[in-house]
Amino acid sequence: MTANITDVLAKVPTGLLIGNDWVDTDETFDVENPATGETLATLSSGGEKEALAALDAACAVQDEWARTSPRERSNILRRAFELVHERAEDFATLMTLEMGKPLAEARGEVTYGAEYLRWFSEEAVRDYGRSATVPEGTLRMVTRRKPVGPCLLITPWNFPLAMATRKVAPAVAAGCTMVLKPAKLTPLTAQYFAQTMLDAGLPKGVLNVVSGTSASAISSPLMADSRLRKVSFTGSTPVGKTLLKAAAENVLRTSMELGGNAPFIVFEDADLDQAVTGAMGAKMRNIGEACTAANRFIVHESVAEEFAQKFAQKIGELKLGNGMDETVTCGPLVEKSAQDNVAALVDDAVSKGATAIIGGAKGDGAGYFYQPTVLTGVPRDARVAQEEIFGPVAPILTFSTEEEALEIANDTEYGLASYVFTENSDRLYRLADGLEFGLMGFNAGVISNAAAPFGGVKQSGLGREGGAEGLDEYTTVQYIGVRDPYAEN
Ligand code: NAD
Numbered sequence: 467m468t469a470n471i472t473d474v475l476a477k478v479p480t481g482l483l484i485g486n487d488w489v490d491t492d493e494t495f496d497v498e499n500p501a502t503g504e505t506l507a508t509l510s511s512g513g514e515k516e517a518l519a520a521l522d523a524a525c526a527v528q529d530e531w532a533r534t535s536p537r538e539r540s541n542i543l544r545r546a547f548e549l550v551h552e553r554a555e556d557f558a559t560l561m562t563l564e565m566g567k568p569l570a571e572a573r574g575e576v577t578y579g580a581e582y583l584r585w586f587s588e589e590a591v592r593d594y595g596r597s598a599t600v601p602e603g604t605l606r607m608v609t610r611r612k613p614v615g616p617c618l619l620i621t622p623w624n625f626p627l628a629m630a631t632r633k634v635a636p637a638v639a640a641g642c643t644m645v646l647k648p649a650k651l652t653p654l655t656a657q658y659f660a661q662t663m664l665d666a667g668l669p670k671g672v673l674n675v676v677s678g679t680s681a682s683a684i685s686s687p688l689m690a691d692s693r694l695r696k697v698s699f700t701g702s703t704p705v706g707k708t709l710l711k712a713a714a715e716n717v718l719r720t721s722m723e724l725g726g727n728a729p730f731i732v733f734e735d736a737d738l739d740q741a742v743t744g745a746m747g748a749k750m751r752n753i754g755e756a757c758t759a760a761n762r763f764i765v766h767e768s769v770a771e772e773f774a775q776k777f778a779q780k781i782g783e784l785k786l787g788n789g790m791d792e793t794v795t796c797g798p799l800v801e802k803s804a805q806d807n808v809a810a811l812v813d814d815a816v817s818k819g820a821t822a823i824i825g826g827a828k829g830d831g832a833g834y835f836y837q838p839t840v841l842t843g844v845p846r847d848a849r850v851a852q853e854e855i856f857g858p859v860a861p862i863l864t865f866s867t868e869e870e871a872l873e874i875a876n877d878t879e880y881g882l883a884s885y886v887f888t889e890n891s892d893r894l895y896r897l898a899d900g901l902e903f904g905l906m907g908f909n910a911g912v913i914s915n916a917a918a919p920f921g922g923v924k925q926s927g928l929g930r931e932g933g934a935e936g937l938d939e940y941t942t943v944q945y946i947g948v949r950d951p952y953a954e955n
Contacts, residue, residue: 468792469555471563477556478658481510483675485523488661491516495679497654500566500798501788501833509653512676513683517645518691520674524616524643525693527671532613532641536591539638543587546635546666550580550627553662557655559790561626564652566797566833567752568789579628581916582635582932589937590639599950606948611941613641614719615695618688620647620681620709622701623800624755624856626655632920632931633698634663634673640940642696645674647684649701651800653677685709692716698939699723700757702854703880703925721929721939723757723921725854726882728903729875730760730911733868733888734768737909741887742776744911745860748885750784750838751912753797754858755804757926758883758905758914762851764874767864770842774862778824778840781860786829786837798833799857805834808857815841815848815861825859846874854880868893872900881924885911904930 481488491510499506512520550557557579558572567575595610617637621629630646637644648656660675676684688694689712699709700723713720730748732741748760765773789797799805805828812826820841829835836857844851844861851861865871875884884903886893894908904922907913914920919933929939 468569468790469559471559474556474559475507475654478507478560478654479661480507480657482512482516482520482677483657483660483673484516484520485526485674486670493679495650497564497651499563500800501790503832506563507654509657509677511678513678513680514687516678517676517684517688520645520676521616521688521691521693523671523674524645527669528616528643531643531669531672534641536593539641540587540590542663542667543583543590543635543638546663546668547580547583547587549662549666550576550583550659556658557627560655560658561652562789562797564654565623565626566789566800568794568797569792570795571752572789575625575628578914578916579625579631582628582631585916585932586635586639586937589636589934593640593937593941600947604950604953606950608946608948610944610946611640612944614940614942615642616693617642617644617696617698617940618647618685618694619644620685620697620699620701621649621656623649623651624752624757626652627659629700630656630659632936633700636931636936636940638668638672639937642940643672645676645688647681648675648677650677650679650681686712689713689718690715695719696721696940706927719939719942721931722927723929723931724882724925724927725880726757726759726922726926727761727852727854727878727880728758728883728885730763730885731871731875731887731897732763732765732769732773733871733886733890733893734766735889736769736887737889738769738773738776740909741773742780744885744887744907744909745777746780747911748907749860750781750796750858753799755800755856759855760860760885760911761855762874763860763862764865764871765862766871767866770862770864774823774840774842777860781824781838781840784838786835788833796838796858798829798835800834802834804856805836808836808855808859811850811853811855812839812841812859815844815850818845818848820844820848820861846877852878868896872897876900876902879925880922882922882926883907883913
């Protein structure tokens with residue numbers, strides 16, 4: 467049952483979480499509903515002073531927090547997992563209101579985002595080191611994992627809950643303290659999640675939250691402070707590069723989950739109905755606003771026409787509108803500039819010879835709607851084939867040989883997700899070898915999972931989130947060499 471909007475908004479703390487309290491600031495900012503343009507809430511806006519106060523709070527409890535038992539940290543995460551599920555309708559409503567995704571998808575994100583809490587509650591107690599005798603026999607070697615220390619976690623707007631849990635959960639599991647800076651377009655979910663972590667028993671000071679209008683006013687002083695030991699960022703590649711340069715000053719550990727330009731390759735022997743189902747998930751989930759979103763459909767020339775028709779038919783069944791309406795299956799884009807950008811990409815493709823066989827224009831109403839669109843005959847030099855679209859637009863390009871498909875797929879500076887549809891299983895490892903991407907879906911269009919290592923190569927980033935690898939990002943390995951008791955000296 468849908469939650470009451472006023473009641474849900476009233477549950478969201480509007481201050482900054484610094485140490486023991488949610489504190490208000492004089493400066494504020496509004497959070498807007500992209501489906502209506504209306505203001506949902508007004509939040510405190512933090513800057514340098516508040517960011518440093520948050521780091522003070524994180525540093526004050528770092529040593530004590532690092533000494534808590536893995537089981538204690540695990541239990542807090544498990545309780546948080548349960549609480550997020552108990553509050554599922556609140557979280558789903560907040561995400562639909564501030565980000566625009568349809569309620570059913572927001573509920574899906576609650577399940578997906580909560581899984582990181584459960585997964586890392588389980589990983590927290592399995593953070594093994596190793597023990598050996600060095601080859602010369604002179605030392606006993608012990609390796610152990612220690613928390614990396616206070617972290618800055620910066621999250622994007624497109625998955626307001628999951629991007630926060632994917633960072634906060636492993637940091638908690640490892641014994642790190644942290645300052646979370648949510649995206650200013652969608653801070654409500656993160657603020658409510660932080661309160662949920664406190665309700666789950668997280669000690670005060672471990673998680674601090676500084677929302678605000680100027681991201682760099684918060685991140686720059688933190689990254690210049692030598693007490694900070696790590697920055698984990700999910701967002702666009704240009705901002706990631708700026709942060710990597712800043713991280714060099716204090717040689718910070720970095721995890722960078724950046725942009726994508728995913729190829730979705732359909733071979734002539736693919737089950738086309740299965741490929742269309744995969745395409746709907748890979749392209750239309752989250753209104754196309756996902757780093758893993760299929761960005762270029764690279765389809766064998768012999769089946770391109772049939773695939774395009776079947777895909778367009780499914781896309782025609784989507785209902786564009788306000789995601790709070792349970793019958794809506796495609797919501798608005800997150801802000802006006804996003805809507806304008808998608809429109810410009812489509813116009814550019816059409817001016818270079820592409821055809822919109824469905825969609826191809828902005829939607830009606832006060833929200834930032836764009837019609838779900840399929841473009842055929844897209845030339846490789848069209849902007850839509852080169853840039854991250856971040857909208858419900860599917861450009862179709864064609865190929866004739868496997869080598870050509872690979873060459874088109876890899877012709878990008880990005881390397882996050884890729885998708886391959888074929889009934890020829892020999893192609894699986896051939897393509898896995900050839901595709902320069904951190905993730906590959908084989909006859910599957912939605913592959914993100916808390917148990918799997920998620921991350922990119924090339925300019926899509928560094929490091930992995932989720933899986934066993936996700937915990938490694940928040941630990942540092944210490945080696946202890948112990949004089950062997952049988953050594954001669
Ligand atoms: P963005 O880079 O504009 O913002 C991401 C976050 O960084 C926000 O919190 C923002 O406030 C902050 N930020 C912006 N400028 C900053 C600066 N100079 N210093 C410090 N922080 C700054 O990205 P976005 O528009 O919020 O998100 C969309 C992008 O995120 C897309 O490129 C998408 O592919 C990427 N993304 C990647 C993944 C992944 O796991 N690889 C997941 C989701 C989104």
